[in-house]
Amino acid sequence: MDKINLLIIVTVISLFISLFLAFFLLTVKTKHKISNSLFAIFLIITAIDVSGTLFNLIADSPSNLGMLRNSFAFLQLPVFYLYILSVCYSDFKFKSQYLIHLLPFLIANVILLPRFYTVDVASKIKFLKNYQSMIELQFNHILFHIQVVVYIIAVFMLLRKAKKLYLENYAGACVNSYNWLFQFTVVLTILFLVAFLKNIFKFSDYPYISEWIKIGLLVFQLLIFCWYLFKALNNPGLFRNIDSKLKLVKDIISEEKKSEQLAVNDEELLKLKKYMVEEKPFLNPSVTIQDISNDLEIPVRELSLLINHKLGQHFYDFINAYRIESAMDILKDVTKSKLTVLEILYHIGFNSKSSFNTAFKKHTGNTPTAYRKSL
Structure with a gap:
């Protein structure tokens, strides 16, 4: 040819x-x-x-x-x-x-x-x-x-x-x-x-x-x-759009510094931590900062500064940290030893095994399976 x-x-x-x-x-x-x-x-x-x-x-x-x-x-x-x-x-x-x-x-x-x-x-x-x-x-x-x-x-x-x-x-x-x-x-x-x-x-x-x-x-x-x-x-849900009006935290900080209004309320921080432990919003696989803002009645702008600036974490990592802690508790519980890793990851708010393994290893240094065997 x-x-x-x-x-x-x-x-x-x-x-x-x-x-x-x-x-x-x-x-x-x-x-x-x-x-x-x-x-x-x-x-x-x-x-x-x-x-x-x-x-x-x-x-x-x-x-x-x-x-x-x-x-x-x-x-x-x-x-x-x-x-x-x-x-x-x-x-x-x-x-x-x-x-x-x-x-x-x-x-x-x-x-x-x-x-x-x-x-x-x-x-x-x-x-x-x-x-x-x-x-x-x-x-x-x-x-x-x-x-x-x-x-x-x-x-x-x-x-x-x-x-x-x-x-x-x-x-x-x-x-x-x-x-x-x-x-x-x-x-x-x-x-x-x-x-x-x-x-x-x-x-x-x-x-x-x-x-x-x-x-x-x-x-x-x-x-x-x-x-x-x-x-x-x-994967029809492959792409999830975000609002173009959202601002990066670094831009918010810059604006707050210029207006001398940069402040993080410790009471709001305690309120957030209590809410995460008691209400467990992280179990919702599609939870957003807007959802938590609505529940706590804290403006998204302030909540974003609280998590991304005060705690030094992306909201994504902040939520995953609670998910992994919850997974670790389940893996330690002998009464739940029959639960598979797949069942656990869906229960705590993850949608895929790869993202769960990545987050778990980032948080603990081990894979979920290796962590369970080490107990």
Whole structure:
């Protein structure tokens, strides 16, 4: 099988799966409609981007539509960034200011107007034959790679902040979803780095290497999206949104210091500890700082300072500490020796064995099974 046939086969498979998944995301009934729609748009844009091989077989000559299709790559990461934003924050809504993300796409097309979009077919052919020396194409490639770097950094910064906010305000196992989303972004980053390498070869003396890398990218890209959607669709509660109005504790402290209002009430601390022992809110697997704030009638802002600043713990670790102490009491109780580790972890508020083992080892230095055997 030659390179062209292989490229066509891989392209057709990629297009079919990408468009099928996009159709599913756009039609499935879910409360995460915006997130699903954004990821579907991302898949459609990706499908347009990878359809080059088939498009070139159909088109007899260079066209404005073909060039426009190429420029859709400038929309991939902006849409992915908005998707991440919608996943992280429950109150995400489209705003007019998001139109700024179209700017690179518009710039890339505007600079092609004089010598490509507005000229005849012969001039278009000449333009593409000499692509390595065309300043417009060189500029667009530089602009694209700058855009990739900027958006990848922006996504990682967004995920980092969202995870911190989650740790400071939530205690459910869903924090693992942000770790997984981080992993997915890392893999996607690798994909774009390989694409960057492909483009280097495209403008070098070895353009044929670029074509082989392109085939590898298509296969890799296909596997990534299948992996992502398999994970997401098999775990509908994978992502738990947070309120974008929430502030990091370090920002709250900074604001309090400026207004000279930074203070932590010891009575509230005793009230919190008594509440945790008597009411055991940690047994609720999805307990949030807002839930405890409502029960204790302590403002979320003050409670967050109390736990994250005074006690020096994330809310996530604060709740898990009580869960692990409860687990240790159960493991020590000889009358409950028949309870399995799985039964115990569900009873004390964990949702998965991996998160329970991680938290238990962090707190005690042992796994639950090893701890029970050591008694």
